[in-house]
Amino acid sequence: MKSSAFQYELPEDLSTALKLLDSKDMDILPLAGGQSLMPMMNFRVAQPDILIDLNKIDSLKNITIEGDNVKIGSMVRYCELEQSDIIQKHFPLIIHVIPYIAHSAIRNRGTLGGSVSLADPAAEMPSILIALNASIELSSSSNTRTVNSEDFFKGIFETDRKSNELVTSINIPITASPKKFGFYEVTRRHGDYAMAGAVVTSENNENLFNETRVVLFAVSTKPMRMIKSEDSLNGNNLDNQDAINAAINAVSGNSFESDLHNDEATKETLAKVSLKRAIGGLNG
Numbered sequence: 421m422k423s424s425a426f427q428y429e430l431p432e433d434l435s436t437a438l439k440l441l442d443s444k445d446m447d448i449l450p451l452a453g454g455q456s457l458m459p460m461m462n463f464r465v466a467q468p469d470i471l472i473d474l475n476k477i478d479s480l481k482n483i484t485i486e487g488d489n490v491k492i493g494s495m496v497r498y499c500e501l502e503q504s505d506i507i508q509k510h511f512p513l514i515i516h517v518i519p520y521i522a523h524s525a526i527r528n529r530g531t532l533g534g535s536v537s538l539a540d541p542a543a544e545m546p547s548i549l550i551a552l553n554a555s556i557e558l559s560s561s562s563n564t565r566t567v568n569s570e571d572f573f574k575g576i577f578e579t580d581r582k583s584n585e586l587v588t589s590i591n592i593p594i595t596a597s598p599k600k601f602g603f604y605e606v607t608r609r610h611g612d613y614a615m616a617g618a619v620v621t622s623e624n625n626e627n628l629f630n631e632t633r634v635v636l637f638a639v640s641t642k643p644m645r646m647i648k649s650e651d652s653l654n655g656n657n658l659d660n661q662d663a664i665n666a667a668i669n670a671v672s673g674n675s676f677e678s679d680l681h682n683d684e685a686t687k688e689t690l691a692k693v694s695l696k697r698a699i700g701g702l703n704g
Contacts, residue, residue, distance in 0.1 A: 423461035427470045434479055434588065438561040440472050441584045450474055450586055452495060452534035455526050480533070480588060483507065489591045494533020499524075501532060510594050511552065513601040513621065517544050520603075523611045533587045536572070539579045539642065541677075542613040544605065546573050547637040549590060550645055551621045552599070557589040558582075566591070573642040597624045602701030604694045605638070614638040615681045616690030618698040622653075629653040634667065634695065639687045640677045646670060649695065664699055668692050 431437040441448055449468040451457060452475075460466040474480060480495035483504050490506055501507055502518045521527055521544055535545045536556060549556075549569040556572045558565050558581055569590075572580045581587060605617030617637045623630040632653045634646040648670035656663035669692075676687040 421462055421464065424464055424467045426461075426468050428473065429470060430473045430476055432476045434477050434559070434586075435561070437472055437474060437477060438559060438584075438586065440470065441586065442561050443470065446470055448472060448583070450537070452537070453497065453530040454534075455522075455530045456534070456538050456540070474586070485594070486591075488594050490594060492532055492590045492592070494536070494587045494589055495531050496533075498527035498530050498532065502527070510598060511592060512598050513548060513552065513603065513619070516601070517548055517603055517619075520544055520605060520610075532590055536590060537579065537581060537587050539573050539575075539577050541576055541640060541642055542615075542638040544614065544617065544619075544637065547617070547619050547635040547643040548603075549592070550643050551601070551619045551633045551635045552592050553633070554590055554592040556580075556587055557591060558585045559588045560585045564588070570645055575641045578642075595623065600624055600702050602698035604697035604701065606690050606694060615679075616687060616694050618691065618694035620695070620698045620702060622702060627658050629656050629658060629663070636671070636691050636695065639691045640675060644674060646674075646695075653699075658702055664696070667699065668696050671695060 429440055446469040448470040449466060451471050451473045457466060474495055480493040482493045483496055483506050484491050485506060490510055498518055498521060502515060507514055535543055554569045555566045556569055558567060567580050574580060599621040602620040605614040607614050616639050619635050622632040632650045634649040636644040636646060649667040652666035652670055653663055671692050676684045678684050
């Protein structure tokens with residue numbers, strides 16, 4: 421099947437792209453890497469009147485340090501993210517997780533901003549950004565605002581982005597030393613969509629859980645931050661089994677969503693397994 425007819429725009433600067441988004445009474449979609457959008461258009465799940473290709477906007481392709489944050493342009497591709505000296509130095513969690521994202525051909529085209537904007541609940545990167553306390557910068561022709569990543573993701577393919585806005589950057593705070601982290605996901609094969617996953621981060625404070633963040637993905641309509649699990653861990657030694665068991669048991673009682681692979685009960689079980697193994701990874 422072919423996509424429906426659409427108007428194609430290729431702006432060379434951000435201001436032009438944002439002005440195009442102001443068009444009234446038209447369905448307008450931005451194109452980043454196209455790894456999800458193009459198949460959706462071919463199946464006519466998405467039928468935009470105007471397609472705005474962002475690939476010539478160089479201002480969205482940078483990775484820079486600004487104050488106490490690393491600013492990642494929304495058009496930075498995963499392959500570029502993986503090769504960045506800045507990301508390698510400050511966020512080894514991102515470097516560790518990138519190989520789990522689909523396959524190399526996808527990562528050569530896919531962008532961080534595209535993944536963030538799509539908000540696929542099975543995607544790894546939204547949960548990673550929440551675990552790193554990242555914020556999302558959104559721009560329109562008249563305004564720029566910043567939203568904490570935890571508040572940005574609203575549901576399945578649903579975010580806080582308004583129709584006249586673009587995700588322009590992802591900003592991640594730099595810590596004195598890189599955070600300890602653990603990551604685990606359940607998939608049928610490497611590169612497949614996750615059926616469940618967990619990421620855990622903790623400040624690098626010797627052998628203690630400190631300012632821990634626990635985030636689950638692929639088990640509900642959006643990434644799930646587990647505050648009760650974090651509270652069970654913080655202040656305890658990394659090998660405190662009672663604290664770890666309490667954190668895992670705190671997963672129960674949350675709202676899990678069934679999908680083509682698993683029902684709610686199985687999702688809960690997989691979430692607990694993923695969290696146990698992610699916590700275990702903190703010592704590795």
